[in-house]
Structures are given as C-alpha cells and as structure tokens.
Amino acid sequence: MIEQLLRTPLTELVGVRHPVVQTGMGWVAGPSLVSGTANAGGLGILASATMTLAELEKAILEVRSRTAEPFGVNLRADAGDAADRCRLLIEHGVRVASFALAPKPELIALLKEHGIVVIPSIGAPKHAVKVASWGADAVMVQGGEGGGHTGSVPTTLLLPAVLDALTSSGRSIPVVAAGGFFDGRGLAAALSYGAAGVGMGTRFLLTADSRVPQPVKELYLSHGLDGTVVTDRVDGMPHRMLRTSLVRSLEESSLARRALPTLRRTLEFKRASGMSWRQLAAEGRAMKHTQGRSLAQLALAANTPTMLRAGLVEGDTSAGVLAAGQVVGLIDDLPTCEELVDRVVSEAAARLRRGASYLRD
Structure with missing residues (x-):
C-alpha cells in the first residue's frame, strides 16, 4: 500500500488518500468491493438502487466492519424513499452521498447539515452549475x-466544458471525471484538465475484489475496443453494454415481441424488491417527471435491475445484460483493489513528474 502521492481538492474534501473513485454500480458495488477500495486509499461507493432499505443498512454495517476508512453510498434522487435512505446515511455516519440524478436542494441541505459530502453525477455543464448553486460539494x-446510462459527448470535451461553466458561474467545486479511465495515464490527464480525481466503474468491476462471477469477468476480458454498444432497447434510455447475442436479439426484435419478457421481468423485480404496485407506480411517476420518459420506456426501465442481476450476479449471460465502458477493450487482468489503486496512482504521479520536466526554467 503506497503513501499519498497526490493531494487534490477531492482527497481534501473526502479525507481519502488517493483521488480515485470506485463508482456505484448496481449489483457490483457491494461491501467487498467498496471496502477493498476504501482500504486501498480510494473512495468506494456502495450501490443502493438495487437494495431495499433493510439491505442497504446491512450493507453499510458490513462495510463498516471491513474498513475504518471513508466510503460513500450512491442513491437514486427520484426514489420514493430517498429521504429515508438519506437518514440511514446520517445515522451510520457515511461520509459521502452520491446521486445518479440531481437531488432536491432540501435533501442536499439535510445531508450537509450532518457533515455528509454530496456528489451528484451530471451530464451537462448547466446541470453542474445548478447543483453547485444548490450546495453540492462536488460533481462527477x-x-x-x-x-x-451514458450520453454522446466524450469525456475529453465534456470535462473541460463543465470545468469552464463552473468557473464562469463563480461556483467552482471539485469535479470527478468518469468515462474512459482505467490507468495512471488517464488520472494524470484528468488532473491536467483540472479535475480533482477520476471515477472508474468497469476497471473496478474487473478486480479480484469484485463479486461478479469469474466466467462473466472472463467474458468481459475477451472483448475488444469494439466490444460495446449503446442501445435503448433495454430500458428506453441510451445504455452502453457488452455486445452480446442477447443484446443483438433485443436490438433486432420488435416492441411487441419484447412485451411479454418485459412483463415477466417486471413481476420478478416487484417480487425481489418487495415493492407494492402502488410503490412501483409512484417510482414510475417520479421517473417520468424527472427524466421525461414515456410509458413504454418506464415499462422497459423496470426490466433493467432484473436483467443486470441475471448477468452480474447469477452469471447467466443468455438472460442478462452486462453494462460496460469502452475501456473493457484495454483491460487484461484482475488485480486486487489495492494493486489497482497503487498502480494507477504511482503511474499518474510518474507521468505528472515527467510532464513537469518539459517546462523550461
């Protein structure tokens, strides 16, 4: 385990040793991966969207039993029980609350009142400015x-656009860059752009501490740079995943042919989540309001947790989808979280020193 080599606004804000974030991936970012990242000096984010409230509390306690380092929990801002989940974080002293969508100002205020760092994920410069004005401590x-779920603008363009927008608004806050990062070169580049750290999902999924079944990890490793595809056929929104036979069949099938499997998976998700039809309807209305999805898209969205679970938990790639970043084509090993974080940070520090040598006195 290496000492701190890079001090950034993110490490200062959160209290971690290294500016590396393991993102909150549903069915993947559980206690083992989160605590492994935290013990390695990075920021591990527990994924809660696929957990019930009781399961989330159990997972938080398990992470607590595995590490004394800071960690975070990723929340859905539009979830019907978002406030209850936030109170759970407060009760257990979780350091960071990250959000897939912008949380309401009053929710940000509640968390900050109890010393919790709030880091929403955003996809456009104007959204970064908005959540900064609401009190968010940082953005990803x-x-x-x-x-x-992803947009169409590459990180190399979106990151400087967000940084410039925050500076122009007078509300500069730390920015974590995600999408396309897997090694020290990427971290050095992000810091050079002005980011305070990087977030990595696929790279942490493919570690020894990840509980994704080994055959599924090997399937990921077998894909090249052209091994992913962005499709809206799974849940109605652009979603980058491995290019598998299942995904190809979904893309080729009509809405009518997908209707019965969609209903079946919705029922499976209802049973697994313990939610009533009224709760499902309430969540659907919230998603429609916040994301502007059509009824057809909402029906597809209910399938996503079940299809991701089939692949990432049960290892059934014939029935499950496998979310993946394009970096999957550049990954060829399964290190521990400690080995990964040490390697990324050491290489980034070396790259930054080498870059400084180009400067003339």
Missing part, C-alpha cells in the same frame, strides 16, 4: 465512453 461527470 461521465463522458460517452462510460458504461451503463
């Missing part, structure tokens, strides 16, 4: 190279 920005 993911470019189109990233896995899961």
Whole structure:
C-alpha cells in the first residue's frame, strides 16, 4: 500500500488518500468491493438502487466492519424513499452521498447539515452549475465512453466544458471525471484538465475484489475496443453494454415481441424488491417527471435491475445484460483493489513528474 502521492481538492474534501473513485454500480458495488477500495486509499461507493432499505443498512454495517476508512453510498434522487435512505446515511455516519440524478436542494441541505459530502453525477455543464448553486460539494461527470446510462459527448470535451461553466458561474467545486479511465495515464490527464480525481466503474468491476462471477469477468476480458454498444432497447434510455447475442436479439426484435419478457421481468423485480404496485407506480411517476420518459420506456426501465442481476450476479449471460465502458477493450487482468489503486496512482504521479520536466526554467 503506497503513501499519498497526490493531494487534490477531492482527497481534501473526502479525507481519502488517493483521488480515485470506485463508482456505484448496481449489483457490483457491494461491501467487498467498496471496502477493498476504501482500504486501498480510494473512495468506494456502495450501490443502493438495487437494495431495499433493510439491505442497504446491512450493507453499510458490513462495510463498516471491513474498513475504518471513508466510503460513500450512491442513491437514486427520484426514489420514493430517498429521504429515508438519506437518514440511514446520517445515522451510520457515511461520509459521502452520491446521486445518479440531481437531488432536491432540501435533501442536499439535510445531508450537509450532518457533515455528509454530496456528489451528484451530471451530464451537462448547466446541470453542474445548478447543483453547485444548490450546495453540492462536488460533481462527477461521465463522458460517452462510460458504461451503463451514458450520453454522446466524450469525456475529453465534456470535462473541460463543465470545468469552464463552473468557473464562469463563480461556483467552482471539485469535479470527478468518469468515462474512459482505467490507468495512471488517464488520472494524470484528468488532473491536467483540472479535475480533482477520476471515477472508474468497469476497471473496478474487473478486480479480484469484485463479486461478479469469474466466467462473466472472463467474458468481459475477451472483448475488444469494439466490444460495446449503446442501445435503448433495454430500458428506453441510451445504455452502453457488452455486445452480446442477447443484446443483438433485443436490438433486432420488435416492441411487441419484447412485451411479454418485459412483463415477466417486471413481476420478478416487484417480487425481489418487495415493492407494492402502488410503490412501483409512484417510482414510475417520479421517473417520468424527472427524466421525461414515456410509458413504454418506464415499462422497459423496470426490466433493467432484473436483467443486470441475471448477468452480474447469477452469471447467466443468455438472460442478462452486462453494462460496460469502452475501456473493457484495454483491460487484461484482475488485480486486487489495492494493486489497482497503487498502480494507477504511482503511474499518474510518474507521468505528472515527467510532464513537469518539459517546462523550461
């Protein structure tokens, strides 16, 4: 385990040793991965969207039993029980609350009142300015190279646009860059742009501390740079995932042919989540309001947790989808979190020193 080599606004804000964030991936970012990242000196983020409230509390306590270092929990701002989940973070002294969508100002205020660092994920410069004006402590920005739900603008363009917008607004806060990062070169580049750290999802999924089944990890490792595809056929929104036979069949099938499987998976998700039809409807209305999804898209969205679980937890790649960033084509090993973080930070520090040598006295 290496000493601190890089001090950035993110390490100062959160109290971690290294400016490396393991993102909150549903079904992947559990206690083992989060605590492994935290013990390695990075910021581990527990994914809570696929957990019930009781499961989330159990997971927080398990992380607490594995590490004394700071960690975070990723929350859905539009979840019907978002306030209850925030109170759970407060009760257990979780250091960071990250959000997939912008939380309401009053929720940010509640968390900050109890010393919790609030880091929403955003996809556009104007959204960064908005959440900064609401009191967010930092933002994570993911470019189109990233896995899961993603936009079309690459990180190399989106990151400077967000940084410039925050500076122009007079509300500069730390920015974590995500989408396309997997090694020290990327971290050095992000810091040179002005970011305070990097977020990595696919790279942490492919570690020894990840509980994704080994055959699924090997499937990821077998894909090249052209091994991912962005499709809206899974949940109605652009979603980057591995290019598999299942994804190809989804893209080729009509809405009518997908209707029955969609209903079946919705029922499976209802049983697994313990939610009532009224709660599902309430969450659907919230998603429609915050994300502008159509009813057809909402029906597809209910499938996503079940299909991701099939692949990432049960290892059934014939029935599950596998979210993946484009960096999957550049990854060829399964290090521990400690080995990964040490390697990324050491290489970044070396690259930055080498870059400084180009300066003339």
